[in-house]
Amino acid sequence: MSAPLIWIGIPILSAIILFIIPRERWVSFIGALIFLGLAAAAFFLPTDTALRLLDYSLRIDSTVNLLGRQISLPPASQTILVLVFGLGAFWFFGTIATGFAHRLIPVGMVVMALFVASLAVQPFLYAALFIEIAVLIAIPALLMPGQRPGPGLTRFLIYQTLAMPFILFSGFLLSGIETSPGDVIYVTQAALMLGIGFAFLLAIFPLYTWIPMLAEETHPYVLGSLLVIFPVFSLLFGLNFLDRYSWLREAPQLPQVLRIVGLLMLVTSGVWATFQRHLGRMLAYATVTETGLALLALSLSDQAAGLQIFFYLLLPRAVVLGIWAMALSVFKEQAPSLKFVDLQGLARRFPLATAGVVITHLSVCGMPLLASFPIRQALWSKLAEESANAAFWLGLSSLGLWFGAFRTLAVLTMSPENTPWQSHETWEQRILLGLGILAIIVLGLFPQWAQPLLANLPFIFEHLGR
Amino acid sequence: MNMLDLIPWLAAVLLAVTSTGVLLSRDWRWNLVMMAGQYFSMFWLVMVHWPLTLSSTRLVTGWMAIAVLGATLTDMKEDIETETSWPGGRLFRAIAIWIVLITVTQATPVVSNWLSGAGQPVIWGGLALVGIGLLHLGITARPLRISLGLLTVISGFEILYASIENSILVAGLLSLITLGLALSGSYLLIQAGREITK
Numbered sequence: 001m002s003a004p005l006i007w008i009g010i011p012i013l014s015a016i017i018l019f020i021i022p023r024e025r026w027v028s029f030i031g032a033l034i035f036l037g038l039a040a041a042a043f044f045l046p047t048d049t050a051l052r053l054l055d056y057s058l059r060i061d062s063t064v065n066l067l068g069r070q071i072s073l074p075p076a077s078q079t080i081l082v083l084v085f086g087l088g089a090f091w092f093f094g095t096i097a098t099g100f101a102h103r104l105i106p107v108g109m110v111v112m113a114l115f116v117a118s119l120a121v122q123p124f125l126y127a128a129l130f131i132e133i134a135v136l137i138a139i140p141a142l143l144m145p146g147q148r149p150g151p152g153l154t155r156f157l158i159y160q161t162l163a164m165p166f167i168l169f170s171g172f173l174l175s176g177i178e179t180s181p182g183d184v185i186y187v188t189q190a191a192l193m194l195g196i197g198f199a200f201l202l203a204i205f206p207l208y209t210w211i212p213m214l215a216e217e218t219h220p221y222v223l224g225s226l227l228v229i230f231p232v233f234s235l236l237f238g239l240n241f242l243d244r245y246s247w248l249r250e251a252p253q254l255p256q257v258l259r260i261v262g263l264l265m266l267v268t269s270g271v272w273a274t275f276q277r278h279l280g281r282m283l284a285y286a287t288v289t290e291t292g293l294a295l296l297a298l299s300l301s302d303q304a305a306g307l308q309i310f311f312y313l314l315l316p317r318a319v320v321l322g323i324w325a326m327a328l329s330v331f332k333e334q335a336p337s338l339k340f341v342d343l344q345g346l347a348r349r350f351p352l353a354t355a356g357v358v359i360t361h362l363s364v365c366g367m368p369l370l371a372s373f374p375i376r377q378a379l380w381s382k383l384a385e386e387s388a389n390a391a392f393w394l395g396l397s398s399l400g401l402w403f404g405a406f407r408t409l410a411v412l413t414m415s416p417e418n419t420p421w422q423s424h425e426t427w428e429q430r431i432l433l434g435l436g437i438l439a440i441i442v443l444g445l446f447p448q449w450a451q452p453l454l455a456n457l458p459f460i461f462e463h464l465g466r
Numbered sequence: 467m468n469m470l471d472l473i474p475w476l477a478a479v480l481l482a483v484t485s486t487g488v489l490l491s492r493d494w495r496w497n498l499v500m501m502a503g504q505y506f507s508m509f510w511l512v513m514v515h516w517p518l519t520l521s522s523t524r525l526v527t528g529w530m531a532i533a534v535l536g537a538t539l540t541d542m543k544e545d546i547e548t549e550t551s552w553p554g555g556r557l558f559r560a561i562a563i564w565i566v567l568i569t570v571t572q573a574t575p576v577v578s579n580w581l582s583g584a585g586q587p588v589i590w591g592g593l594a595l596v597g598i599g600l601l602h603l604g605i606t607a608r609p610l611r612i613s614l615g616l617l618t619v620i621s622g623f624e625i626l627y628a629s630i631e632n633s634i635l636v637a638g639l640l641s642l643i644t645l646g647l648a649l650s651g652s653y654l655l656i657q658a659g660r661e662i663t664k
Contacts, residue, residue: 143654
């Protein structure tokens with residue numbers, strides 16, 4: 001038995017089986033349980049180690065050969081597998097409340113499997129090809145039944161597809177630089193090509209226009225899952241470049257570039273969020289903010305601390321965006337659209353969904369005692385030690401999100417005086433939203449509880465993590 | 467220069483002609499015929515660096531992609547993807563293609579420095595496809611056009627990449643991507659068609 005077969009093969013096989021199961025609820029439960037099982041297997045079954053199960057001996061090989069190349073999941077990568085499959089299970093459970101299990105789960109499983117393959121393939125450069133296949137597979141999930149493809153979806157397809165050639169070519173140029181690192185023109189060309197590739201892939205300013213557009217076109221829960229999975233794996237892919245090429249990692253301009261790009265994303269998304277009148281677009285700008293924060297973390301001169309912060313941002317990001325998207329799905333069922341004008345006064349009919357939207361939004365803003373606060377605070381303080389200007393702009397961008405949160409709260413609570421408070425959410429929605437809000441508060445109060453899982457993640461990188 | 471050296475140049479010119487045809491023609495049938503020619507020329511250029519068996523995967527997958535799009539369009543209403551405002555914009559497109567081809571000709575020696583062993587016709591042909599594909603993507607928002615534009619860009623990239631990478635895994639994954647682009651394009655076309663016929 002081999003690790004790629006378990007963590008890449010099983011999700012793909014399961015997706016095919018789940019695709020033909022008719023009942024949505026079964027698909028939700030089975031999909032989530034399979035992913036929980038895979039997360040548990042990654043936690044308890046180390047690869048390349050002989051294990052004794054009753055009278056049997058079991059050894060999971062970390063590597064398989066595929067068409068002359070290696071797909072390898074060494075023991076160091078298992079922590080990330082626990083996180084990825086655990087978060088996948090969390091998102092799949094959410095479909096019990098939001099529906100869309102048939103649309104999201106089989107596609108989500110294949111996409112996750114491809115992203116795991118992108119982490120495992122050697123040479124790592126080929127990850128760009130797996131990411132592109134994942135993009136293509138995600139397309140049917142993003143288009144609502146009977147809906148005409150909009151500009152957001154087509155831009156998503158175009159931008160993500162254009163990323164692949166740039167990245168693959170830059171990889172070729174980068175390998176040439178290893179032999180002649182002093183060639184400045186060559187280095188500039190390679191860096192430019194890599195930069196363009198990742199600008200497309202990570203939807204860096206100004207190439208993130210498709211995110212808010214897509215937020216208006218597609219189901220918020222499907223969009224939320226996409227905006228958690230894609231940027232995270234794309235960032236991990238980018239970190240592989242830094243880990244592999246020492247000249248890139250040690251380039252004096254790199255922190256500056258990452259910081260400027262990160263701040264541009266934060267400030268612009270903060271400004272746009274201030275003036276938004278659509279809750280889906282607000283969620284979209286929040287995800288842009290999260291990517292900006294990740295880039296800002298990687299720009300810290302203390303690379304080890306930056307990487308630690310980068311990984312600590314992942315868990316709040318996934319949980320917060322998950323609950324936010326779930327709450328928006330509740331509104332989406334009831335209102336013609338997620339525009340402010342259609343959502344006025346819904347707080348009295350959907351108090352838990354309203355609480356979900358407002359609390360998650362405030363968490364992304366960095367509200368004390370909520371999930372994102374501790375790590376955002378750590379990043380802010382580290383940044384302030386290095387550059388007061390950068391810290392100022394980070395604070396300013398948060399201000400935009402705060403405005404957006406208060407406007408959302410005002411709109412949702414804007415109902416006639418004598419409207420009675422009644423919860424119209426289903427039981428599943430109440431339970432999952434309630435647990436999610438609780439998780440956000442617990443993560444904010446006890447951030448150290450996530451430490452055993454997240455502290456070792458930097459070690460998946462040979463050079464960056466040391 | 468002997469006659470054999472001219473063959474890749476012939477393929478490169480055929481690429482430019484077919485990709486220009488895809489951009490200028492508004493009838494989807496002609497578009498697909500031109501795309502078929504484009505994949506044949508691409509196969510020819512890829513064969514400069516890859517063995518026949520491996521490069522034939524490019525041809526087979528390309529034609530399969532066209533078949534997928536063709537099968538989808540055959541089942542759809544006539545007016546969905548056949549644009550009727552012809553010849554509006556033809557001159558603009560022709561001038562734009564001309565500018566792209568001049569730029570590509572200028573850029574070929576520069577790119578030759580990076581891909582020193584690739585050969586001028588391969589680089590010129592690959593860059594021409596990338597350029598015209600990007601032009602295609604820049605001036606349209608229709609699902610069929612977007613699919614054709616992306617397939618053109620990726621074809622150009624594949625020609626260039628074949629000169630530096632001959633891994634079977636990469637060839638397989640790129641074939642999957644070509645088919646995936648055609649399938650997703652087909653899905654977008656079906657959805658757009660449903661919306662129109664409602």
